[in-house]
Each structure stands twice: as structure tokens, then as C-alpha cells.
């Protein structure tokens with residue numbers, strides 16, 4: 001498992017021309033385990049989506065991510081009412097290998113069953129996703145990630161609303177991926193968890209307020225700056241590029 005370095009340079013990401021991420025530069029080293037933290041609205045999910053190729057940069061660039069990324073989106077962003085069985089959700093993890101029109105091989109199905117077993121969902125193959133609890137659904141999405149087998153794994157609030165046992169088991173998977181040499185980047189709000197489990201941290205408040213070893217980034221001074229920046233955000237903040245357009 002040899003992921004490439006991911007480098008972002010002067011990265012600006014906007015929604016309706018309002019910057020959600022502003023002139024961020026830095027690198028995710030191959031095989032690093034990084035927490036992305038910051039206040040609500042700091043641009044964390046937007047950054048992850050851009051790393052996954054789902055949001056085109058409005059300024060600057062991202063290098064090294066294309067074709068090697070698997071994304072776990074925020075659970076709230078997903079439609080669980082869709083009538084589909086658990087095994088089929090996991091099989092979507094093979095999409096990059098099989099493409100849209102090729103049949104899934106028997107080996108592919110076995111891998112999907114093994115992934116379900118690895119997250120404690122043996123016997124759930126035919127269950128409709130709508131019948132799962134929040135924790136079971138998150139386990140299912142981790143099974144899909146297992147099948148994707150990507151060198152870079154992006155997790156958006158992976159432990160939200162989980163009981164301690166489920167969170168611990170999914171955290172163990174994160175450490176397994178890190179141990180295998182994958183690059184893992186996770187958006188998190190629990191700073192105690194970040195301090196305990198994540199060696200690197202990117203502190204985002206639209207601008208980058210710190211990026212490096214967690215103890216050096218999560219200082220009281222940096223956290224205060226992040227809070228102050230969040231309080232100063234105004235909906236009427238200048239739209240990206242507006243000055244150029246004037």
C-alpha cells in the first residue's frame with residue numbers, strides 16, 4: 001500500500017462564490033493519520049469533498065489525490081430510505097474495479113460478505129439499509145470502505161452518534177488502515193479523541209490555523225483564534241473573487 005503525497009497549494013473552495021476554505025497550503029504525508037478539526041462551518045467537509053474530487057478548486061490546486069481516494073461522507077448527507085440491501089451497498093465499493101456494467105464475480109461477493117463480517121454485520125446481507133440503526137449503518141459504510149481498498153481514506157465525522165463499543169471497533173479499523181500504510185484523514189469534533197489517537201492535526205477556520213503534530217496544533221491559543229474567527233464570520237462576508245469582478 002503506497003499512497004502518494006497529497007499536496008494542497010493556495011487552495012480556495014467556495015459555495016456560491018463565498019469561500020468555505022481560503023488559501024490553504026500544506027501536505028498530507030504518505031501513510032499519515034490526520035484529524036481535521038475546527039468550528040462548525042470551518043470548511044472541513046468541503047475540504048474532504050474537494051480531496052475526493054467532488055468539489056473543484058476555485059483557486060489553487062490539489063495534487064496527488066486523484067484516483068486513490070475513498071470517502072466516507074457524513075451520515076446525515078446520505079439517504080437511508082433508498083430500498084437497497086446491505087450487501088449491495090457494500091458491493092458499490094467494487095465500482096472502481098468493475099465499472100458500471102460488468103457483473104460482480106463470485107469472488108467479489110465473497111469479499112463483500114467478508115467485509116460485512118469484519119464490521120460485525122454477518123447475516124445482514126439481505127437486510128434493507130432502511131432497517132439499520134445509526135451505528136449499524138455506519139458499520140455498513142466502513143464495510144464498503146474495506147472493499148474499496150483505497151490508498152487514501154477520507155472520513156467525515158466517522159464516530160458521530162455511535163455507542164462506545166461501535167466507536168472503538170471502527171477506530172480500530174482506522175488504526176488498521178494506518179498500520180497498513182494508508183493515508184487516513186478524518187474530520188472530528190472530539191478533541192480528546194484527536195489528542196489520544198491522531199498524531200497529526202489540521203486546524204481549519206476557513207483559513208488554516210495550524211497543520212502538523214497534534215500537540216503543537218491544538219494549543220489553547222490556536223483554539224481561541226479558531227473560535228474568534230468563527231464568531232467573526234458573517235453571512236455577508238465578501239464573496240470569492242468579487243473584487244476582481246468589480
Ligand SMILES: Nc1ncnc2c1ncn2[C@@H]1O[C@H](COP(=O)(O)OP(=O)(O)OP(=O)(O)O)[C@@H](O)[C@H]1O
Nearest residue numbers: 015016019020038039040041042043044045046047
Ligand atoms: N452546498 C452548499 N451550498 C452553499 N453553502 C454551503 C454548502 N455546503 C457548505 N456550505 C457552506 O460552506 C461553509 C463550510 O461548510 P462545511 O460543511 O464545509 O463546514 P464544516 O467545517 O464541515 O462544518 P460542520 O462542522 O458544521 O460539519 C458553511 O458556511 C456552509 O454553510
